[in-house]
Amino acid sequence: MKTVRTVTDLRAALAPARRAERSVGLVPTMGALHDGHLSLIRHARADCDVVVVSIFVNPKQFGAGEDLAGYPRDEKRDRALAESEGADLLFVPAVQEIYPTGFDTTVTVGELTEVLCGAPERRGAEHFAGVTTIVTKLFNIVQPHAAYFGQKDAQQGLVIRKLVRDLEIPVRVEICPTVREPDGLAMSSRNAYLDPDERARALALSRALDAGEARVAAGERSAGAVLAAARAELDAAGLEAEYLELRSAEDLSCAERVNGSTLLAVAARVGPARLIDNTILGGT
Ligand code: PAF
Numbered sequence: 001m002k003t004v005r006t007v008t009d010l011r012a013a014l015a016p017a018r019r020a021e022r023s024v025g026l027v028p029t030m031g032a033l034h035d036g037h038l039s040l041i042r043h044a045r046a047d048c049d050v051v052v053v054s055i056f057v058n059p060k061q062f063g064a065g066e067d068l069a070g071y072p073r074d075e076k077r078d079r080a081l082a083e084s085e086g087a088d089l090l091f092v093p094a095v096q097e098i099y100p101t102g103f104d105t106t107v108t109v110g111e112l113t114e115v116l117c118g119a120p121e122r123r124g125a126e127h128f129a130g131v132t133t134i135v136t137k138l139f140n141i142v143q144p145h146a147a148y149f150g151q152k153d154a155q156q157g158l159v160i161r162k163l164v165r166d167l168e169i170p171v172r173v174e175i176c177p178t179v180r181e182p183d184g185l186a187m188s189s190r191n192a193y194l195d196p197d198e199r200a201r202a203l204a205l206s207r208a209l210d211a212g213e214a215r216v217a218a219g220e221r222s223a224g225a226v227l228a229a230a231r232a233e234l235d236a237a238g239l240e241a242e243y244l245e246l247r248s249a250e251d252l253s254c255a256e257r258v259n260g261s262t263l264l265a266v267a268a269r270v271g272p273a274r275l276i277d278n279t280i281l282g283g284t
Contacts, residue, residue: 001083003090007141010091014050014142022049026144026171028135031055032072032189033081036179040148041085043176052142053082054091056098060106061130063123072192091142098137107132109159109166115252116155116243116265117276131156132163139169146172150179152186154263154278158252178277180206190273198271204237205266208244209279212264216281221257226264226281234268242267242274249280258282 004010017024025048027040044051055078062068075092082090106129113128114120139147149157157175164173179187184206185199194202208230215229223246234241247254249261258281265278 001087001090003092005092006097010141013089017050023145024048024050026142026147027053028138029053029055030057031078033078034187036150036187038081038085039179040150040176041082041087043174044148045086047146051087052089052091053087054138056093058130058134059095060133061127063127072189107136109162112159112162112252122242128159135160139171144171146174148174148176151175152178154265186277188275190275193273194271201237201239202270202275204233204239205268205275205277208233208266209264209277213279213281216258223256226258239268
């Protein structure tokens with residue numbers, strides 16, 4: 001596996017594959033790779049001839065109160081993990097390579113970015129503007145046939161799908177299932193911030209989703225009842241939800257009832273970490 005750090009080197013490294021019309025898959029990451037990322041690389045490996053993994057801790061998607069400087073970084077470890085999953089190319093640009101002096105363009109998606117994590121009192125739509133700006137730039141640099149994201153960041157996946165649709169970007173967006181620890185905790189780079197007590201309390205997020213799912217499986221359809229069952233799990237762990245909401249899994253509009261494809265999404269602060277999780281509920 002080759003590591004490249006500049007756009008010029010990345011394009012040169014991909015040129016032979018491009019000439020041979022081989023398919024290129026991109027797994028964009030901010031590093032601190034865990035099994036969730038590795039499963040994205042495995043999906044890309046299964047689908048594409050050439051797999052590019054990017055590692056870029058994107059300053060534009062961190063808010064004022066978020067610890068950009070403290071974000072876990074370990075390129076050597078990430079490199080070994082990406083290589084072990086069969087990635088062909090690691091793209092690790094410096095901030096100056098992506099945002100050179102004078103860079104002054106932002107790509108924004110509308111309403112989808114203004115709810116859940118994007119609500120003004122939370123990370124704000126600016127967070128997603130940071131995501132869509134870097135993702136657009138990575139798509140233009142790598143020009144992949146397919147790009148791989150995790151369902152854990154359900155809103156991010158919908159926003160990127162909308163970006164690609166609205167701007168006719170010729171890339172297939174693949175959203176891969178959330179990978180969980182054996183006890184149910186969704187894999188996240190932010191889990192590294194949790195001490196053992198916080199780690200135990202963090203389980204309440206997946207338990208809340210399970211409780212909501214159980215109510216739906218038992219025939220419940222009212223949003224109020226499903227949310228109450230989920231909230232009881234957070235309360236039992238002493239966690240206050242930043243949000244716990246039922247929304248359409250297609251357009252994030254509010255759902256009064258579980259009907260078809262409905263997203264049950266939760267965010268909560270556990271100690272120093274802000275954790276998110278979600279599940280898609282069925283029901284007719
Ligand atoms: O999901 C992430 O890790 C980031 O938001 C992404 C897609 C790599 C953009 O920086």
